[in-house]
Structures are given as structure tokens and as C-alpha cells.
Amino acid sequence: MAVDDTEPDGYSEAVDLDELRAEGRALTAVDGTPIALFYHEGEVRAVNNRCPHMGFPLTEGSVDEGVLTCHWHHARFELSCGDTFDPWADDVDTYPTEIREGTVYVSPAPRRSDPPAIHWRERLDDGLEQNLRLVLAKSAVALVDAGVDPAEVVERGVTFGVRNRADGWSSGLTILVALANRLSDLDEQDRKRALYQGLTEVAGDCDGEAPKFEQEAFAATDVPFERLRSWFRENVEVRDADGAERVLRTAVAAGYGPEKLTELLVVAATDHRYLDTGHTFDYVNKATEALDLVGWDDEERTAEVLSSLVRGLATADRAEETSSWRQPDDLAAMCEESFARLDDLVAAGEGETWTEPDDFTERLHAADPETVFDAVEGAIENGATVEQLASAVSFAAAKRVALFATSNEFNDWNTVHHTFTFANAVHRAAERTDATALYRGVFDAAVNVYLDRFLNTPPAPEATGDPDADPDAALESLRGAFEQQGKVQRAGDAVADYLAAGGDPDRLKAELGNALLVEDTGFHTFQAYEAACRQFDAREDPEERRDCLVAAARYMAAHYPTRRSREQTFSIAARLLRGERVHGDADGDAGADESSPEASADD
Template structure:
């Protein structure tokens, strides 16, 4: 018989040995845990009765040649130790047994003694490697419950993502970092959802992809930064990703700080116009934000994260090669002419302090590109910093989304969306570096605000909000809008009413976050939520205590309208998350015999 003499007095009486030998299996409970007992090949074996995959009772499985098979999804386990043949199922806990005077006793302590944090870190890695959504959901929930800091979970996802996709940084990592940025806005259960959604996107991005093979830094790390910057730009210009990666890794090895490394990246990212409809710059920004979350102190990790950007920079489509930037107005040439004057404009504004004019958004929304360029150049000449100007253009882009007419084709939502998230990324980068080259990103964003003008013709009714609105009623209207297709205007109006009626903005951001995370949300919608919340916060930090400003309102209206245009969805990911959460609470998720575990607890020791 399987016997463990250690702590024999702590064992619990379970079943009669003859009965177990006759039936081959029995169900009992030890200190509230349902235990499946098997008599197989002359040995007594005890395992947790809940299949670790989805909780199905293992007493309803079969045992053959030492292998226990769950009949629900055919997960298989080595009976004596509980190890699974199927990584998607996890290992099942086994328990020491003792036989005394014809009675089987079971220890309440499983043989595995790893703390939950250790076990679920390993399972998180398994889930990422094999793109196992249920495993990732369980890991996100269990690690959070075990007190593992979210930054550590994000770090494991980022490290996996940058090392297992030859093409480098992509949407999955962007989503993970975007959601990590907004964790403080979310209610506690939604923080787990956010980690799960982000990790799932990273695993999906890397599934079936070739791993990334790294280049090495140059042996000479004492090269002046200006020369490294020139080399990096030149290699990106000629689309030599390998050469550019070596230069970037050299800059990291030389010990340049985050501001300088950001300058290196954003300068190359703005040498050409609006790369890959803004995604390339957004990826640059998100990679630096990832390092803000997980730390810049580890040189190797910093190099791995930033090197994942190089191939995207070198291979990106360049907007000046498209007709929209050349006809009927040669916007690319207008940009180059302004860029030639940048140094002089910045010098003229050095001793000045710029205050945004009341009509600045209207000028950025003008139908004449000359008006837009004059507004930008005049602002720089009047002392506008990159951060100030990027903030102003970000709001002009958000306003386009808030006024997007649903008479447009559905795909055009992405046109205004790309402009907004690109402008937000430039704004974020401007908080990290004041490199003059970054003004070029501001111009790129403003040009796209101009190009998007027809999508506001005519504009949607502006959601200004009713000061007499009841915030609770408005919040319920918002939820209803997300439950039905096409309720775009209702969603925007609900947000405006909620804020005008004095509703708590933090609660609104949490409600929007919940609506985001229970859906099968797409890449752009994750971006829209994060960018809108960030722009809202920046305007709160810069404002007074008079309440929510019109600009803040319009940012969240933009997010709600974009979300409503894309909801509801099938919510398959939420179903997986719900199953994971229930399993980790010890609940049954199979429909049959739901009272069985409870019954087992009442008969333990009989």
C-alpha cells in the first residue's frame, strides 16, 4: 500500500479498504477538499477530485496502466504523482495515504508544497509558450490573489513577447502595456481581467512565429551619442534592421539614459511621415512605457525591449509615398519646408511662454492646410514646447473621434482613431524628451487631423451633457448602449450627462474599463480607451479645481463612442476568464451533480 509514515497522527479517516478494493474508487473529503481514492495495481492512490483543467470530478474518469483520464476533455495524469501528460490541464494534487486495520487514511497536505506564486509563475510561462487562454486566465487570477505585483506579471509577458517574435514589437505587447498603464483606474476584478487580456494578446502574437535572434553591440561603446544617432538614422533609412539594432544595443551598452535612448528612437521614427498609419511610433512609445513599468536598470532587458522595435522602424510604410499626402496638396513637401525652419522657430521662442489660444483647436480643424501649418509654426515661434503642442494636437484629434459621423463607412472609425492614438503617443514621448526632432511628430499628427476633416462632415451632434442629469441613470444608459449595436450617440451622450451631472470621473473610467474588458475587444479599442483616459488625466493635472473641463469630457466621449461602435461582441474571452476565476474559488463549472462536492464534505470520516 502507499504509505507515508510522517505525521501519521494528522491523517484523516477516509474509507474501508475492502470497499475501495471492491469498487476501485471512492469519493471522500478531507478538511473541505474533495479527494478521489483509487485502488489500482495493488496500491491506494489519492488525488484532488477536481480536474485541474476545468474542475470535472475525477472519480468519473478511468484508470489504466497508471494513467488517470478525465472524461470531460480527456486530460491525462500519472496517477502516483499527479503530473499531467497535457500541459493545458495542469498537474493534479496527490495526497499521501496510510492503511491501518483495514481502513484507508489520507493526509490533508498535498505532496506538492510550492507556494502559489511559484507554481503559477511557471504556469504563466506555459500559457505564453503554448498560447493557452485558460492557463493564462488562471495565472492572472492566481498570481494577483497571491500578491504578486502586476509589474512582475507584465515583465514576464514583455520578456516573452520581445524574444519570441522575429518581427519584433507588435499589437499584443502594446495592449499588455496599455492595460498595465490603466490598472489603477480599474476595479480589482478587472485588474485581473486586464492582465489576462494583455497576456492572451502577447501569446497569440507569438504563436507559430519564429523567435528573434539578437545582434550584438559594438565592442566600442565610447562612440559619441550624436554619431550613434546618425548611424541609427542612416541604417533605418536604408532599411538595414541588423545594422540599426547593433547601433541601438551599443547606445544601451554605453549607458545612455532613457531620455537619450528615446531621442534616438523618436528621431528615426519621425524622419519619414506617419509610419504605418501611426502604429510604428505608438510601438516605440509603448516599449519605453514598458520599461517605465518594469525598470530601465537592467541593461540586457532594456536592450532586448528596445531592439524589438528596430525591424518595424526599418520596414515601415512611409506616408509621403501615398497619394493622400501628395494630392491635391503636397503635404509632405509642406512638412519638409516647416522642418527646415524648425531650429529658427525654436530659437525665436526660447525666451517666451506660450499659452494656447482659445481658437487653437478650430485652427487645427481648418479646411485649409496653410492655416494648420501657420498655427503650428506660430505656436513654436511663440514658445510652445513639444509637450504643449503635442497636447493641443492630441485634443484636436480626440475631438475628431467625438464628432465622428456614423454616416461614414464603419472602417473610417480607424482613420480618426489612428490619428488620435498617434498624437497621444507623440504627447507621451514629449514628456520623456524635448528633442527638437519630435516636433515633426506633432506636424504629422496635425496633418492627419486635417486629412480627417471630411469624417466630421457633417459632424455628429456634440455631446455637451445635461447639468440636471442623474449620474446613475446616465451610467445605466451607457451600459445599455454597449449591450446593443449602433448606440454610438447614446454612449457619448451618457458620458456627457454623467459628467455634467456631477458623476465621479474615476467611477466612469472604471465602468468604461469594465465594458472594455468583458468584450472580445480588438486592438484599436484597447488603444482608444487608454489614450482617452490618459488625455483626460493630463488635462486634470493641468487644470484647476473647477470640475471636469469640456476637453476632459470630450476625451471620454470619444472613447465611449468608439467602444459603442464596436460592441457587443461574442465575449468568448470573458467566458474563459469566468471559468478560471470560478475554478480557483473551488466552484464546480460542470452542470452535472453540482451538489456532490458539498455532500462529500458532510460524509468525511464516516
């Protein structure tokens, strides 16, 4: 605090010093910013009046021994520099002051001058490390507003997630990548919601977990790929995660690219049947998709991301060890018999071009497993690629969800869901590698489509759509279905009506995405939306495209509405960053703009 007799250049007149000394605090506004002035221990201090946590006016706080305390949530700040004692609150801006002829002047420029992007990157890291939802929400909003590429935000989340969970890749990272894959379907505000939801899930997954400690690649990196693949499979087979990680890191260090590294992983992931009800393979797929988003060019990053999968591969439950795969039909043994013929089937199909028969979905939905196996084997023998066959089986799985009968137990939604998202993951992996072993994943998906048959017995009424419907009314009906419990059929019918009436599919995906992101959505529902949108995009037949989004809408409606606690946090963050008042806003409407002098004075 300097004392002089001339008016300071660039400063604004704030308050009479004697008045400030008498009252202890005062409120002013400089260039639209509300500033709280305190006279404490013989010094004048100036801070932004809005608590950086949730906007409470700091002039209503208290000061003791150089500590300013906000009374709303008890955030504490070192008064002279604004640093917080409580990382969930953020630091408060402080401003230089000068005294001239008994008047206090305040500079409009805060002492901190870091650009918003730098500040919010640091806060994003804080939010991830300490699992702070409001901080993550603010960071997601502020970084997008600052022009930061969402891919960078995703990369920071992925890097944190793979380094800070000893058990490796899990649901949080899967959600983050799934949402990142669909950002282009969403409007601007929902893209921010998607980043926030994904980052929150990653932070929650890592909260309280031990960090992951890395294994090293072998010094010998000139080992042939076939031998590395064999070593990797052997180590996963005997559940030796550390050995498998060393082999995988060696493959990365040897310079093998996305196709070969994916092959290494999916071969091991299909040595046993339907690992962890499909989650293990889906994690493999999502980790490779994460690298598609953030880049495969960085060797260390690629090794970190892919090695996070190894423990899950080595410890996964194997479906052939369950009774459903052994009795009354030994489906695991039937798979092994088909796998023994796989090379011959592929050889027979060389040079052939397979076109999916009109009745292929019905054959996959057959009540006799022999019919299902014959359909898949016949397709391979007639030239079906892994990608073609995985696509066909993915649709058969989506159809199970679209026709899921609500008379079933509620938890059975997850049974049909797991089959669909697993099949979708196999389909995506087949776009990256044509490894023959990946056909085994197709068989796994087809077997589960067969096992799910009773969940369509009887099937729900098929949503075919009314071409004379009003698309806007259909969307309104869809929104209404999500606002009431159990409106599953209404949601499916609304999607079908909208598409039959010529509604814009992009708008529908955005509407579904918004519904997904304003709820306290669970892991499986995020997966359902992403897989359905992806299969919609991959198909040409209008009825098949319709059924994919009908499946998503029905699954979502079965799980909505929720309390929307996460949306409340996001809304608070967005409003704070717009300068709106949150404190005292009892009815939930936006308050006055606290960046204006008038609003500041009212506080």
C-alpha cells in the same frame, strides 16, 4: 502504500480497503478538500477530485495502465504522481495514503508543496509558451490573489514577447502595456481581467512565430551620442534592421538613459511621415512605457525591449509615398518646408511662453492646410514646447473621434482613431525628451487631423451633457449602449450627462474599463480607451476632459457587443480558483462550493 496496525498520526480515515478494492474508486473529503481514491494495480492512489483543468470530478474518469483520464476534455494524468500528459490541464494534487487494520487513511497535505506564487509563475510561462488562454486566465487571477505585484506579471509578459517574435514589437505587447498603464483605474477583478487580456494578446502574437535572435553591441562604446544617432538614422533609412540594432545596443551599453534612448528612437521614427498609419511611433512609445513599468536599470532588459522596435522602424510604410499625402495638396512637401525652418522657429521662441489660443482647435480643424501649418509654426515661434503642442494636437484629434459621423464607412473609425493614438504617443514621448526633431511628429499628427476633416462633415451632434441628469441613470444608459449594436450617440451622451451632473470621473473610467475588458476587444479599442483616459488626466478644461471620454465611449459603442468568449474563459478560471463548480452548470450560475465535504459527496 504502507501497512501498519496503529492509527497514523495526522491522517484522516477515508474508506474501507475491501470496499475500495471492490469498487475500484471512492470519494471522500479531508479538511474540506474532495479527494478521489483509486485501487489500481494493487496500490491505493489518492488525488484531488477536481480536475485541475476545469473541475470535472475525477471519480467519473477512467484509469488504465497507470493513467487517469478525465472524460470532460480528456486530460490525462500519471496516477501515482499526478503529472499531466497535457500541459493545458495542469498537474493534479496527489496525497499520501496509509492502510491500518483494513482501513485507508489519507493525509490532508498534498505531496506538492510549492507556494501558489511559484506554481502560478511557472504556469504563466507555460500559458505564454503554448498560447493557453485558460492557463493564462488562472495565472493572472491566482498571482494577484497570492499578492504578486502586477508589475512582475507584466514584466514576464514583456520579456516573453520581445524574445519570441522575430519581427519584434507588435499589437500584443502594446495592449499589455496599455492595460498595465490603466490598472489603477480598475477595480480588483478588472485588474485581473486586464492582465489576462494583455497576456493572451502577447501569447497570440508569438504563437508559431520564430524567436528573435539578438545582434551584439559594438566593442567600442565610447562613440559620441550624436554619431550613434546619425548611424541609427542611416541604417533605418536604408532599412538595415541588423545594423540599426547594433547601434541601438551600443547606445544602451554606453549607459545612455531614457531621455537619450528615446531621442534616438523618435528621431528615426519621424524621419519619414506617419509610419504605418501611426503604429510604428505608438510602438516606440509603448516600449519605453514598458521600461517605465519594469525598470530601465537592467541593461540587457532595456536592450531587449528597445531592439524589438528596430525591424518595425526599418520596414514601415512611409506616408509620403501615399497619394493622400501628395494630392491634391503636397502635404509631405509642406512638411519638409516647415522642417527646414524648424531650428529658426525654435530659436525665435526661446524665452517666450506660449498659451494655447481659444481658437486653436478650430484652426487645426480648418479645411485649408495652410491654416493648419501656420497655426503649428506660429505656436513654435511663440514658444510652444513639443509637449504643449503635442497636447493641443492630441485634443484636436480626440475631438475628431468625438464628432465622428456614423454615416461614414465603418472602417473610417480606424482612420480618426489612428490619428488620435498617434498624437497621444507623440505627447507621451514629449514628456520624456524635448528633442527638436519631435516637432515633426506634431506636424504629422496635425496633417492627419486635417486629412480626417471629411469624417466630421457633417459632424455628429456634440455631446454636451445635462447638468440635471442622474449620474446613476447615465451610467445605466452607458451600459445599455454597449449591450446593443450601433448605440454610438447614446454612449457619448451618457458620458457627457454623467460628467455634467457631477459624476465621479474615477468611477466612469472604471465603468468604461470594465466594459472594455468583458468584451472580445480588438487592438484599436484597447488603444482608444488608454489614450482617452490619459488625455483626460492630462487636461484641466472640463469640456476637453469630457470630449476625451466621449470619444472613447463612442468608439467602444461602435464595436460592441461581441461574443465575449474571452470573458467566458476568465469567468471559468476565476470560479475554479474560488472552488466553484463549473461542470454541469448549464445556466451559467455559480454551482456549489466543491471545497466543502457536502458538495464533494454530491459529486
